[in-house]
Amino acid sequence: MPPLALALWLFNVVIDTGGQLAFKAAAGHPQAGEGLARWRHMARRPWLWIGIGCYVAEFLAWIAFLSLVPLSEGVLLGSINIVALMLAGRLLFGEKLTRLRVIGMLLVSVGVAVVGAGA
Template structure:
C-alpha cells in the first residue's frame, strides 16, 4: 500500500471514530423534554454537528480511498474502525470489553494485516 492509501485509510478511521464518539456524547446529553422539544434540543447540541461534519469528511476520504484500492480490499480494511470504536468506548464511556470482544479485535487485526499484505 502506498503512503497516500495508508493516510486516507487512517484518516477515514479517525473521522469515523470521532463521529461515533460525537453521536454518543449527543445521545447521552441530559434533556428533560420529550417529543419535538427533545429533537430541537438535540439539533442545538454541538456534538451532533461534530458528528455530522466528521461523517462528511469520512465520506470524502472514503471516496478518495476507493479510487486507489479495490472495493473488496477497502471494505475489509474499513472494518478496522470496529477496533478503534471499541477501544475509545472503553476509555471514554467505560464500556465493557469482554474476552470475546478482545479475541474479535485480534482476529480483525490479523485480517487487516493479511488484506494489507495482499
C-alpha cells in the same frame, strides 16, 4: 499501499471513530429530555453537527481511498473501525468490555474483513 492511500485510511479511521463518538455524546446526554425536546436539545449543541461534519468528510475520504485501492482491500481495512470504536467507547464512555461483548465485536470485525476479502 501507496503513502497517500495509507494517509487517507488513517484519516478515515480517525474521522469515522470521532464522528460516531460525537453522535453518542449527542444522543446519550442525560439531560436531553424526550421526544421533540430531545431533538431540539441535540440540535442546539455542537456534538450532533460535529458528527454530521465527520460523516461528510468521511464520505469524501472514503471515495478518494477507494479510488486508490481495490474495494475488497478497502472493506477489509474498514473493519478496523469496529475495534477502534470498542476501545474508544471503553476509554471515553466507560463502556464495560465483558468477555462476551469483546468476542461479539471481534467476530463481527473478522466477519466484515472476510466478506471484504471474498469480494
